[in-house]
Amino acid sequence: MTTNGSDTSPPKPLWLLAELTYKCPLQCPYCSNPMDIARYTDELSTEEWIRVFKEARALGAVQLGFSGGEALVRKDLEILIAEAHKLGYYTNLLTSGVGMDEARIRAFKQAGLDHIQVSFQASSEELNNYIAGNNSFEHKLEMARLVKKYDYPMVLCFVLHRHNEDQVEQILEMSHALEADYVELATTQYYGWALHNREQLIPSQAQVEAAEAVAHRYQEKYKGKMRIFYVVPDYHEARPKACMNGWGAVFLTIAPDGTALPCHAASELPGLTFPNVRDHSIEWIWNDSNDFNKFRGFGWMKEPCRDCSEKEKDFGGCRCQAYLLTGDATNADPVCSKSPHHEQMVKLVNQANMEPKRDTAPLVFRNMRNSKKLTAHKWPTTSKA
Amino acid sequence: MSNHFKAADIPQISATFRFQWEEAQGCHVLLYPEGMVKLNPAASEILKRCDGINSVDLIIKDLKSAYPDADLDSDVYHFLDTAYDNQWIRHKSA
Numbered sequence: 001m002t003t004n005g006s007d008t009s010p011p012k013p014l015w016l017l018a019e020l021t022y023k024c025p026l027q028c029p030y031c032s033n034p035m036d037i038a039r040y041t042d043e044l045s046t047e048e049w050i051r052v053f054k055e056a057r058a059l060g061a062v063q064l065g066f067s068g069g070e071a072l073v074r075k076d077l078e079i080l081i082a083e084a085h086k087l088g089y090y091t092n093l094l095t096s097g098v099g100m101d102e103a104r105i106r107a108f109k110q111a112g113l114d115h116i117q118v119s120f121q122a123s124s125e126e127l128n129n130y131i132a133g134n135n136s137f138e139h140k141l142e143m144a145r146l147v148k149k150y151d152y153p154m155v156l157c158f159v160l161h162r163h164n165e166d167q168v169e170q171i172l173e174m175s176h177a178l179e180a181d182y183v184e185l186a187t188t189q190y191y192g193w194a195l196h197n198r199e200q201l202i203p204s205q206a207q208v209e210a211a212e213a214v215a216h217r218y219q220e221k222y223k224g225k226m227r228i229f230y231v232v233p234d235y236h237e238a239r240p241k242a243c244m245n246g247w248g249a250v251f252l253t254i255a256p257d258g259t260a261l262p263c264h265a266a267s268e269l270p271g272l273t274f275p276n277v278r279d280h281s282i283e284w285i286w287n288d289s290n291d292f293n294k295f296r297g298f299g300w301m302k303e304p305c306r307d308c309s310e311k312e313k314d315f316g317g318c319r320c321q322a323y324l325l326t327g328d329a330t331n332a333d334p335v336c337s338k339s340p341h342h343e344q345m346v347k348l349v350n351q352a353n354m355e356p357k358r359d360t361a362p363l364v365f366r367n368m369r370n371s372k373k374l375t376a377h378k379w380p381t382t383s384k385a
Numbered sequence: 386m387s388n389h390f391k392a393a394d395i396p397q398i399s400a401t402f403r404f405q406w407e408e409a410q411g412c413h414v415l416l417y418p419e420g421m422v423k424l425n426p427a428a429s430e431i432l433k434r435c436d437g438i439n440s441v442d443l444i445i446k447d448l449k450s451a452y453p454d455a456d457l458d459s460d461v462y463h464f465l466d467t468a469y470d471n472q473w474i475r476h477k478s479a
């Protein structure tokens with residue numbers, strides 16, 4: 001493998017995440033989309049997306065994820081896939097499977113789509129449909145089988161939280177039965193809707209440990225057949241994750257309205273304006289904009305990160321988590337035990353460990369009605385209409 | 386010589402991987418769902434020839450004509466094993 005250790009050239013955006021729309025037929029309460037999804041009505045056009053793909057590709061982006069919301073809602077998805085494929089991207093469709101059928105799967109293949117990741121809410125019909133807020137389980141199974149039939153690598157994704165954390169064994173058996181190539185046991189990321197529902201979603205330490213043990217057992221059991229990715233939820237750790245591999249280092253997310261973000265949760269950070277692809281080139285946004293340079297490298301750090309020997313490993317963790325939990329985005333991610341705010345993290349997890357206190361409020365489902373209700377006060381009073 | 390390949394076997398890149406030149410990286414890469422492996426020149430020269438047509442002995446012969454000074458039999462077999470264990474390549478199905 002080549003490594004370019006002494007490389008001083010600016011980083012390149014390897015990963016382009018195209019959030020085509022925030023419309024979605026599902027209502028997952030763990031959704032990490034922003035709460036004000038109802039505001040994103042002015043979506044980029046087909047031509048605008050194609051320009052974004054071209055410019056990002058010229059800068060070096062090679063992985064392209066079509067996501068949302070639900071990317072299938074966009075009627076021009078086939079066109080966008082075909083254009084991206086022609087540009088030489090490896091194209092990934094990250095989907096709930098709702099809105100897909102055999103004809104579309106075939107059309108995607110012809111357009112050059114490389115990979116479809118189908119996400120499930122759980123391994124049982126009842127829980128899946130409760131969390132998703134609709135009757136999608138049978139349809140998802142059917143879609144997973146078709147993904148296989150049309151020779152795509154099959155990647156299944158399950159977002160874990162306290163309601164399905166105890167199902168990891170059933171989840172992995174179901175994935176094996178579907179002949180999955182990869183299974184991603186993802187942790188709920190507490191941004192957007194998930195943050196709003198955190199108290200109801202955060203699993204107990206015991207749940208996390210049991211899930212981890214099962215995941216490791218199955219990694220052995222299906223070695224060479226099915227690759228299982230499992231990451232310990234960072235709330236339960238003493239060191240933060242290397243969020244996005246560093247700010248403005250690898251990832252470029254474009255929101256449905258063309259807002260460019262260094263990660264899909266960054267829109268919640270204050271003091272940043274985030275450039276829009278309608279006003280600027282991708283090259284300027286990535287290399288020169290204030291926002292993409294704001295937390296790049298190590299210069300922005302305060303103690304304890306600034307002089308920490310581990311800063312090149314985790315880049316001080318997640319900026320959004322630092323802001324949401326400490327009020328200052330330049331603080332260390334409070335997941336880190338060296339952070340003076342780490343106590344808060346411990347308290348959160350301890351609360352989750354105390355069973356009786358947990359079912360305090362109902363889950364708030366992610367949909368446009370709730371979005372309008374919960375974020376209307378943040379909207380400008382003069383609406384564009 | 387190899388755990389997985391004999392001289393007459395025909396290796397090919399797995400359907401779950403894509404092999405291509407990346408200008409921005411200045412090297413060949415293998416792409417897979419949400420990931421990328423950067424390859425060194427020797428690995429690229431071998432993978433380029435894993436086209437599902439040529440057998441291992443033909444691949445070695447071809448490499449020898451391109452690089453006459455190299456004694457590469459064992460290197461090629463060794464790399465093919467590594468590539469197989471990483472699921473980058475498989476045997477061409479009959």
Ligand code: SF4
Binds near residue numbers: 028032070
């Ligand atoms: S997490 Fe659920 S609600 Fe959110 S975009 Fe994905 S499928 Fe839709």
Ligand code: SF4
Binds near residue numbers: 309333
């Ligand atoms: S102090 Fe900062 S850089 Fe050091 S381990 Fe903690 S978060 Fe990472």
